[in-house]
Amino acid sequence: MSPELEIPWLSSASARKKWLVGVSGGLDSMALLHLLDGAGFRNLVVCHLDHGLRGRESAEDAGFVKNTAEKMGFEVESAKVDLKRLMGESGESLETAGRRARHEFFADGSKKHRCKRLLLGHHADDQAETVLWNLMRGSHGCRGMSEVSVMEMGGVEMEVFRPLLSLRKDELRAWMEVRKFKWREDASNRVNDVVRNRIRNEALPLLADISMRDVVPMFARAVKDDEAQEELVDWAISQVNVLDPQGRLHLGVLRSFPEVLRTRALLDFLRSKDVPGISAALVGRCLGLLDTSSPASVNLPGGARLRRRAGRVFLEEN
């Protein structure tokens, strides 16, 4: 018997609470479902979205997930979308359209079942792909997925949990095989677009071959370092006060901060004023106000202005 998998989260989380769990029928999410079942979770809502990409096989995936979940005594939420049609309508890539469809599906399930907790089956190999992909497209730092995070999905703030994030896909497969649990090959919540597939099947194996070591744990570690840095930013911003008694940004204080903290302070300020359409580029323009030789105001989306005067920066409504 393949040994039990070590998942500290499983024993620390409340098995009596209600949880949504995303289940495609593939190895990863079926392993998650069996692990939750074995750990005594009784109040799961098994959510399956049929992306409509693989015809009859997609329908069989849906049936397989429904049967398994119902035998375990869980509720099932399922829906079907026509992803190709959605792509045509929105002009989005397969990956983007698929993510949006899943987010809306989870948001619907969240409202119906009054539950904002969502469990997903991402593992360490997914994490390595994500890190490399984020790095390749110029996302900041070594960003990956978090074990626990808050994500906006279709207008709902969901708490997303990924209990399998430190496990390898091979570990999950061995665990499932020994227990003779079934899964659907090729079923995947994640739309396996060309880029993802090539990162998985070409890039990661090449990097492992070049360095003569398994690179997946290395990438996972880089994410941990990135998260630790994020933790420091959260802590640092909680330790400082950049507002004057009138609630305006104090330029002298802001200037004394390192760049990361300036950016965060300005971002928090814009958010606290409900400025719409905040982007990294907008924050960059606003930070330009620190230079007193620059124009003294920046136009904001929504019509207001951010104005610099007498060593302070504040919002000026129209």
Add this chain to the structure above:
Amino acid sequence: MSPELEIPWLSSASARKKWLVGVSGGLDSMALLHLLDGAGFRNLVVCHLDHGLRGRESAEDAGFVKNTAEKMGFEVESAKVDLKRLMGESGESLETAGRRARHEFFADGSKKHRCKRLLLGHHADDQAETVLWNLMRGSHGCRGMSEVSVMEMGGVEMEVFRPLLSLRKDELRAWMEVRKFKWREDASNRVNDVVRNRIRNEALPLLADISMRDVVPMFARAVKDDEAQEELVDWAISQVNVLDPQGRLHLGVLRSFPEVLRTRALLDFLRSKDVPGISAALVGRCLGLLDTSSPASVNLPGGARLRRRAGRVFLEEN
């Protein structure tokens, strides 16, 4: 004429000061040498180390660098090592032995010429390789090379400058070709070991092909983000006081810190006590003292102990 390269550093640095510059004779370092010459630097010491790896060609590289530098009116420092022999003696890899040999060579030049400023010709393509290599071997975060850094080389604290770090190799080549400046193909300060070559010739092109974009600038950006985070750690540690009036670490204060800052505070404490052989693993063991259910002391290299008592952590000599 290929346009002038934009190198803000060149116009901001003092051309009258003395600078060591590492020149292999390859494209990158020859471009750096010509750029410095053109920018009016007159007090250069051109440092060339012959790694003894390519027989007569290595000797020709050395002669080429010497002739060019002397025509420009610069001093030349050169030396020859037998890298294969050094590897055999130390059991180090080609990369490690090469780096150590160069560091000792630069340290010697630094002492002889009483100059701790060293210019190197690394460019953006080198940077991308370095980031990927660091990521693959599990170095923390997205570490790369810095435009300005302090490095210990053979016992000397050198200030290392890399003015070309944001330029592409192709830009340097075009600039050199238009001006008909010569360089030695295959000459390189950096020992081109198998791993580096495969990252350059296989991994980076594959990642560019998969993402259908030039990935080099993306990797360079990740380094900037990492550096900005480092700046925050430096700032944060300067804002806090974790020592009690007796100079002992205050456990309660240390516990209130995020992990990155705890690690840094403990590292600074060990360094201030001149503890030898400080490693990430040692710092990790010392941080175990924060858990009051753990043993109350940690043995340090050199014979002293780090002890926890009454909410404080301090060094106990033997």
